[in-house]
Amino acid sequence: xxxxxxxxxxxxxxxxxxxxxxxxxxxxxxxxxxxxxxxxxxxxxxxxxxxxxxxxxxxxxxxxxxxxxxxxxxxxxxxxxxxxxxxxxxxxxxxxxxxxxxxxxxxxxxxxxxxxxxxxxxxxxxxxxxxxxxxxxxxxxxxxxxxxxxxxxxxxxxxxxxxxxxxxxxxxxxxxxxxxxxxxxxxxxxxxxxxxxxxxxxxxxxxxxxxxxxxxxxxxxxxxxxxxxxxxxxxxxxxxxxxxxxxxxxxxxxxxxxxxxxxxxxxxxxxxxxxxxxxxxxxxxxxxxxxxxxxxxxxxxxxxxxxxxxxxxxxxxxxxxxxxxxxxxxxxxxxxxxxxxxxxxxxxxxxxxxxxxxxxxxxxxxxxxxxxxxxxxxxxxxxxxxxxx
Numbered sequence: 001x002x003x004x005x006x007x008x009x010x011x012x013x014x015x016x017x018x019x020x021x022x023x024x025x026x027x028x029x030x031x032x033x034x035x036x037x038x039x040x041x042x043x044x045x046x047x048x049x050x051x052x053x054x055x056x057x058x059x060x061x062x063x064x065x066x067x068x069x070x071x072x073x074x075x076x077x078x079x080x081x082x083x084x085x086x087x088x089x090x091x092x093x094x095x096x097x098x099x100x101x102x103x104x105x106x107x108x109x110x111x112x113x114x115x116x117x118x119x120x121x122x123x124x125x126x127x128x129x130x131x132x133x134x135x136x137x138x139x140x141x142x143x144x145x146x147x148x149x150x151x152x153x154x155x156x157x158x159x160x161x162x163x164x165x166x167x168x169x170x171x172x173x174x175x176x177x178x179x180x181x182x183x184x185x186x187x188x189x190x191x192x193x194x195x196x197x198x199x200x201x202x203x204x205x206x207x208x209x210x211x212x213x214x215x216x217x218x219x220x221x222x223x224x225x226x227x228x229x230x231x232x233x234x235x236x237x238x239x240x241x242x243x244x245x246x247x248x249x250x251x252x253x254x255x256x257x258x259x260x261x262x263x264x265x266x267x268x269x270x271x272x273x274x275x276x277x278x279x280x281x282x283x284x285x286x287x288x289x290x291x292x293x294x295x296x297x298x299x300x301x302x303x304x305x306x307x308x309x310x311x312x313x314x315x316x317x318x319x320x321x322x323x324x325x326x327x328x329x330x331x332x333x334x335x336x337x338x339x340x341x342x343x344x345x346x347x348x349x350x351x352x353x354x355x356x357x358x359x360x361x362x363x364x365x366x367x368x369x370x371x372x373x374x375x376x377x378x379x380x381x382x383x384x385x386x387x388x389x
Contacts, residue, residue, distance in 0.1 A: 018272040019193055021279030023065055025323070026268055028282040030058040032289045033319040035119075039302035040315065046308050049214035052221060055230040056210065056253070057260035059122070060174040064261060066126060067178025068187075072137030075130075081352035087127040089341050094120055094287055097338075101291070105298065114162050119290045121164035121233075128168045129175045136176060137183070146176035147254065150232075151247045157235045170232025173254060174261075195266060203263035210260055229253060278327040284339055285326045292322055 034054045040047035075083075091113075098117035103109035116124055136142040153159050153169040160166050181187055214221065221227075228239045229249060236246035278285075296302055305311040325331065344350040 017193075018276050019268060019270050020065065020068075021276045022270075022273070023061070023265060023268045024279035024282045025275060025327075026264070027058055027062045027065065028279075028285045029320055029323045030054050031062070031119075031286060032293075032323050033316060034058060035290065035293055036296075036315050036319045036322075037312065039297060039300070040305060040308070040312060043304055043306070044308040044312065045215070045218045047312055048222065049211065049218055050312070052214045052226060052230065053207070053210050053260070055227060057257045057264060059171060060257040061261040061264055062122075063125075063129075063171045063174035064178035064181075067129070067133075067175035067180075068182045070130060070133060070175070070179050072134050072179060072183065074134060077349070078352055081347060083127055083130060084346065085341060085343065085353055087123050087130075089343060089346075090283075090287065090339055091116075091120055091123045091127075093338050093341070094123075097291075101294070105294075116161070116164050119286060121161075121167055122286070124164045125168040125171060128163075128165075129172065132172075133176070133179060137179070142176055143173065143180055146173040149173075150254065151250050154236045154239075154247060154250050157237055159235065160238075161233050164233075166235070167231065167233045170250075174257070177258075193270065195270065199266050203266035206259055206263040207267075210256075275324065278324060281327045281332060284332055284335060285323050287339055288326045288331070288335060289322055292326070 034051060037047050037051055041051045095113050095117055096111075098120070099109045099111045102117075136145055139145050150170050150173050153166065159169065187193060225240060228234055230253065236242065236249070239246075241249060302311070302315070342353040344353040347353055
């Protein structure tokens with residue numbers, strides 16, 4: 001915009017799009033819910049059906065969002081430093097915390113940073129995604145290569161949970177798809193965030209069909225251990241299918257994930273709500289919720305929890321409250337040194353770990369910097385339209 005008096009051009013601050021924060025928060029609630037109901041699935045078919053539907057698309061959706069806010073340009077020194085401070089250091093810290101927790105609670109622990117504990121695999125996956133994206137972006141058909149890598153990886157038994165490589169390669173297509181959507185400006189060109197009555201009806205029908213299929217054929221899904229396939233953390237042979245056509249199962253799961261993710265995105269609210277800002281702090285919720293759920297997971301309190309019609313809604317409500325609670329300012333203030341560390345002593349150039357400017361969530365959310373009291377710094381209280389780095 002040109003100033004008529006001075007003749008200078010000023011840049012109007014770009015509006016933050018609430019949809020992406022809403023989508024992030026909805027995804028992280030599904031992550032918490034999926035982990036919370038896991039113990040209920042042993043005794044409840046309804047809980048198992050819900051579990052399968054959630055796991056069919058919630059991490060693919062998260063990977064797409066993360067990819068959407070990633071860049072394929074060669075990384076600057078500061079961006080390289082952020083991989084260390086935002087991903088590697090928190091991974092090491094929380095892997096150590098989990099080792100200590102298991103030792104104190106279970107009396108034994110096997111410290112092994114190459115085998116991520118519980119939820120920490122996604123941190124490693126994000127780091128690897130960022131490393132390989134610039135190379136995939138050089139190719140003519142990056143999406144096709146990513147899908148091909150995901151499918152072929154399942155045939156190789158030596159690709160396992162070490163450094164979460166199996167899951168990383170399995171979910172790679174979704175991350176690359178997210179990047180591709182923004183790199184080709186697909187969302188804006190086709191106005192994909194615009195919601196119509198027909199798209200809402202189609203989205204509800206898609207999710208309802210998935211729920212019906214999960215419930216109707218629950219015996220079959222239990223027999224073939226469908227959950228193992230949805231984790232993407234094992235080869236096809238380890239998942240129970242050594243046939244040459246096993247890759248077709250992954251193709252089907254990838255397509256189902258895309259359909260359900262599209263339906264999920266259609267139903268995500270577009271406007272700003274009181275809970276929207278929690279989408280900027282999903283990494284706090286992601287890393288901390290497992291410690292909240294750990295006592296319930298290990299104590300067996302949710303085993304044989306009957307009746308399901310009472311316990312399942314309670315777990316759903318509790319999951320939402322846990323996500324909200326872990327995203328609050330007091331929690332962020334206490335755990336910021338662990339989740340958003342700035343270890344200047346690691347770097348030859350200490351400014352690379354500086355706290356100036358906006359903070360960036362590893363999932364892609366750029367947000368205003370908060371001062372020591374937890375207040376937002378005024379000059380940074382607007383993020384760009386994409387909300388990403």
